[in-house]
Amino acid sequence: MAAFVSDESSKGKGNLIGSVSRGSTLTDKVYDKLRHALLRGVWEPGQKITARSLSRDMEVSLTPVREAMMKLAIEGALEISETRAFLVPLLSRSKYEEVAGIRMALEPLATEAALPHITPKVIDRLEELNEQLKSLIEAEEFNKALQTDSEFHHTIYALADQEILKAMIDALWLRVGPTRTLLSHTFRKRLVGYANHKSIIAALRSGDAQASRAAVHHDIQVGAQSLCQALKD
Numbered sequence: 001m002a003a004f005v006s007d008e009s010s011k012g013k014g015n016l017i018g019s020v021s022r023g024s025t026l027t028d029k030v031y032d033k034l035r036h037a038l039l040r041g042v043w044e045p046g047q048k049i050t051a052r053s054l055s056r057d058m059e060v061s062l063t064p065v066r067e068a069m070m071k072l073a074i075e076g077a078l079e080i081s082e083t084r085a086f087l088v089p090l091l092s093r094s095k096y097e098e099v100a101g102i103r104m105a106l107e108p109l110a111t112e113a114a115l116p117h118i119t120p121k122v123i124d125r126l127e128e129l130n131e132q133l134k135s136l137i138e139a140e141e142f143n144k145a146l147q148t149d150s151e152f153h154h155t156i157y158a159l160a161d162q163e164i165l166k167a168m169i170d171a172l173w174l175r176v177g178p179t180r181t182l183l184s185h186t187f188r189k190r191l192v193g194y195a196n197h198k199s200i201i202a203a204l205r206s207g208d209a210q211a212s213r214a215a216v217h218h219d220i221q222v223g224a225q226s227l228c229q230a231l232k233d
Contacts, residue, residue, distance in 0.1 A: 111200075
């Protein structure tokens with residue numbers, strides 16, 4: 001049986017690790033902005049992103065931008081080419097199917113967990129976002145529509161109040177966010193997502209856990225089936 005080692009031995013030796021400064025660093029702030037943009041599909045798969053251009057756009061120095069981009073690369077949200085350039089990943093069909101399968105397990109779970117916190121005000125917000133989505137698609141502003149779609153889903157998942165589950169979902173969206181820009185023009189113009197969202201809203205309004213899970217599962221499944229047609233093995 002292993003002996004229990006108390007922390008008594010460290011007494012009198014001072015702080016062995018050292019303190020850390022509180023508050024977000026500039027790198028943290030840049031990372032959060034880039035992560036948010038990737039989650040919502042601001043960039044297209046395969047697109048090259050340079051630290052210099054981001055530094056100029058965000059009006060910060062190169063160092064925090066490079067550090068943030070390297071952190072995202074370690075997480076798999078960005079790729080580094082042989083020439084050390086940062087690229088937005090393009091998932092293969094099998095990888096996307098894998099991620100979609102996990103999303104279909106986790107996101108209905110988050111939706112059910114959010115159900116007790118769905119108020120009339122939240123329903124109003126979801127309906128507002130869905131109508132914005134419809135207007136943006138009809139105007140063929142597809143990238144903005146994807147960002148609105150993302151906000152719709154994450155508005156629900158944030159209410160689940162489960163940090164680990166939310167972090168897992170966010171990690172998956174980081175990987176698929178850019179790939180979602182490959183949805184076909186025909187699929188988008190059919191307003192499939194808009195109709196699916198109406199089903200989600202109706203289920204949430206009624207407080208039906210099973211219907212809420214099924215509606216979110218169906219939304220992910222239908223989108224993934226369409227998107228996979230544009231992906232290579």
